[in-house]
Amino acid sequence: MRARSVGGVKTKQRPFYRQADDYDPLMPYDPSAFPPFAVTVDLVVLTVRQHALCALVVRRGEQPHQGRWALPGGFVRGDEDLSAAAARELTEETGLLAHDPTHPAPPNAAHLEQLATYGDPKRDPRMRVVSVAHLALAPDLPAPRAGGDAHSARWAPVESLLKQEDAFGRETGHGEPLAFDHARILADGVERARSKIEYSSLATAFCPREFTVGELRRVYEAVWGVALDPRNFHRKVTGTPGFLVPTGGTTTRQGGRPAQLFRAGGATLLNPPMLRPEV
Amino acid sequence: MRARSVGGVKTKQRPFYRQADDYDPLMPYDPSAFPPFAVTVDLVVLTVRQHALCALVVRRGEQPHQGRWALPGGFVRGDEDLSAAAARELTEETGLLAHDPTHPAPPNAAHLEQLATYGDPKRDPRMRVVSVAHLALAPDLPAPRAGGDAHSARWAPVESLLKQEDAFGRETGHGEPLAFDHARILADGVERARSKIEYSSLATAFCPREFTVGELRRVYEAVWGVALDPRNFHRKVTGTPGFLVPTGGTTTRQGGRPAQLFRAGGATLLNPPMLRPEV
DNA sequence: TCAAAAGTGTTCACTCTACACCCATGC
DNA sequence: GCATGGGTGTAGAGTGAACACTTTTGA
Numbered sequence: 310m311r312a313r314s315v316g317g318v319k320t321k322q323r324p325f326y327r328q329a330d331d332y333d334p335l336m337p338y339d340p341s342a343f344p345p346f347a348v349t350v351d352l353v354v355l356t357v358r359q360h361a362l363c364a365l366v367v368r369r370g371e372q373p374h375q376g377r378w379a380l381p382g383g384f385v386r387g388d389e390d391l392s393a394a395a396a397r398e399l400t401e402e403t404g405l406l407a408h409d410p411t412h413p414a415p416p417n418a419a420h421l422e423q424l425a426t427y428g429d430p431k432r433d434p435r436m437r438v439v440s441v442a443h444l445a446l447a448p449d450l451p452a453p454r455a456g457g458d459a460h461s462a463r464w465a466p467v468e469s470l471l472k473q474e475d476a477f478g479r480e481t482g483h484g485e486p487l488a489f490d491h492a493r494i495l496a497d498g499v500e501r502a503r504s505k506i507e508y509s510s511l512a513t514a515f516c517p518r519e520f521t522v523g524e525l526r527r528v529y530e531a532v533w534g535v536a537l538d539p540r541n542f543h544r545k546v547t548g549t550p551g552f553l554v555p556t557g558g559t560t561t562r563q564g565g566r567p568a569q570l571f572r573a574g575g576a577t578l579l580n581p582p583m584l585r586p587e588v
Numbered sequence: 589m590r591a592r593s594v595g596g597v598k599t600k601q602r603p604f605y606r607q608a609d610d611y612d613p614l615m616p617y618d619p620s621a622f623p624p625f626a627v628t629v630d631l632v633v634l635t636v637r638q639h640a641l642c643a644l645v646v647r648r649g650e651q652p653h654q655g656r657w658a659l660p661g662g663f664v665r666g667d668e669d670l671s672a673a674a675a676r677e678l679t680e681e682t683g684l685l686a687h688d689p690t691h692p693a694p695p696n697a698a699h700l701e702q703l704a705t706y707g708d709p710k711r712d713p714r715m716r717v718v719s720v721a722h723l724a725l726a727p728d729l730p731a732p733r734a735g736g737d738a739h740s741a742r743w744a745p746v747e748s749l750l751k752q753e754d755a756f757g758r759e760t761g762h763g764e765p766l767a768f769d770h771a772r773i774l775a776d777g778v779e780r781a782r783s784k785i786e787y788s789s790l791a792t793a794f795c796p797r798e799f800t801v802g803e804l805r806r807v808y809e810a811v812w813g814v815a816l817d818p819r820n821f822h823r824k825v826t827g828t829p830g831f832l833v834p835t836g837g838t839t840t841r842q843g844g845r846p847a848q849l850f851r852a853g854g855a856t857l858l859n860p861p862m863l864r865p866e867v
Numbered sequence: 868t869c870a871a872a873a874g875t876g877t878t879c880a881c882t883c884t885a886c887a888c889c890c891a892t893g894c
Numbered sequence: 895g896c897a898t899g900g901g902t903g904t905a906g907a908g909t910g911a912a913c914a915c916t917t918t919t920g921a
Contacts, residue, residue: 344666346624439627565873819901823902844891845892
């Protein structure tokens with residue numbers, strides 16, 4: 310069902326179509342059978358700051374949607390895998406490294422995974438763009454640094470970024486809706502994060518390398534927007550094999566009685582899962 | 589917040605690059621900044637036949653991988669959304685209609701959802717192709733019909749399609765590995781289906797419109813590859829609100845005592861979930 | 868001494884599992 | 895009758911929610 314063999318026609322070099330001109334004439338195809346697309350990656354980078362789930366947004370410096378906030382992203386290069394493009398954008402925007410889960414996490418590591426692909430023909434008025442969105446989960450960071458373009462960037466609570474979709478009353482100074490279909494992409498990423506911390510150990514990706522049970526609980530509370538019982542939460546996470554490994558140290562940075570410090574354990578799937586309270 | 593009207597300048601038609609020539613000069617961009625990609629959809633179409641989870645594969649009629657089995661798929665058209673392209677391919681290959689879950693299912697309906705996107709620069713030797721894979725779940729069908737091209741198509745047990753990845757001993761006559769990276773895509777689709785029937789009512793997508801509890805149980809057993817206790821299964825599915833609605837009819841098509849017939853209920857998320865036995 | 872956060876013990880309700888048992892059909 | 899699959903009852907183990915209670919620090 311792919312390219313139909315109609316005999317390849319090698320045309321003159323055209324800078325816009327390098328890859329297709331590169332093809333092997335022994336494997337014929339008909340270039341008019343597939344319209345060219347631009348392929349981008351967009352990033353939903355989430356973190357927890359001050360008890361709120363926040364996303365990284367950048368100010369667009371050019372048309373279309375100039376001046377609007379948008380998700381960070383960029384074009385996939387001609388010889389680059391999708392995951393490599395997403396990792397490159399992530400590092401450019403945040404300085405974080407994508408974390409290969411088969412290796413121990415480096416200090417500045419973030420979780421990165423593919424989210425979904427958005428290809429509405431009208432999503433970019435310039436041309437046909439297919440965007441492969443990725444989801445990144447990062448610990449609380451210092452102020453975001455600007456990317457390659459001289460645009461500004463900030464962490465914004467997802468609640469305020471998504472609120473505009475339903476109500477038009479601007480409650481804050483940053484009440485403008487996101488550019489393109491980025492509100493939809495952000496909503497999908499947030500929903501993925503909310504459901505994934507339920508049955509995987511990904512919530513630790515929001516924590517610094519060493520953290521307490523209380524800090525992990527505040528991550529769950531911020532992402533789900535609920536209050537959890539500290540006593541039962543403690544028993545549950547410490548009783549789930551492979552979730553947490555004690556480092557031996559303690560801290561009183563949250564006040565009160567000293568709390569044990571933990572690192573993320575090797576387990577990726579939680580059994581039993583953490584249960585999100587009913588709504 | 590979508591396309592803004594700025595008044596476009598239509599240039600002369602160029603068949604290889606129509607979309608990009610369509611762009612609006614008031615929204616400047618640098619075409620050399622994004623290499624063109626071909627975008628395809630590939631389909632993982634699963635069904636349950638004779639107690640086995642099966643996938644639809646088609647014989648490739650052309651290079652590369654000529655003569656190998658592959659997942660059905662094709663190019664996304666220039667003005668077509670990704671989900672529309674997937675639905676079109678599904679209908680071409682199987683005659684099934686993609687099912688919009690907000691409406692009651694038509695007779696020949698299948699579940700269709702986006703799976704993941706595969707964009708390794710080397711995945712297609714001809715050129716840079718990004719494939720947006722979709723997952724479809726269908727009831728047991730009559731023999732598959734050939735698509736637009738005169739290729740052959742068949743249902744193959746996923747176990748035999750995936751076995752070649754690990755062992756090279758060809759156990760059956762159809763032991764050749766799938767074309768391109770389709771074994772990987774199929775494996776991802778199967779894993780998605782296996783985990784999704786756990787917490788959603790999607791298993792009913794494998795059943796005909798009216799079905800018995802025993803037939804639904806055999807779907808779970810085939811997809812998970814386990815045996816389930818018929819008594820507890822019955823209690824569980826009939827006790828989950830919104831999962832099944834009785835039609836009032838009965839059947840003895842499986843032999844034994846007449847069994848009640850059910851239709852899929854409106855619920856999409858199962859609470860409590862079906863629990864896959866430990867491995 | 869008091870507030871604050873960490874951590875433990877206990878109780879009750881609910882769910883899962885295993886399996887004994889009964890039901891309604893075709894042959 | 896008897897095999898076959900459909901369906902219900904029930905006891906024991908395990909899990910989650912709620913909350914009383916103890917521990918250990920800083921101010």
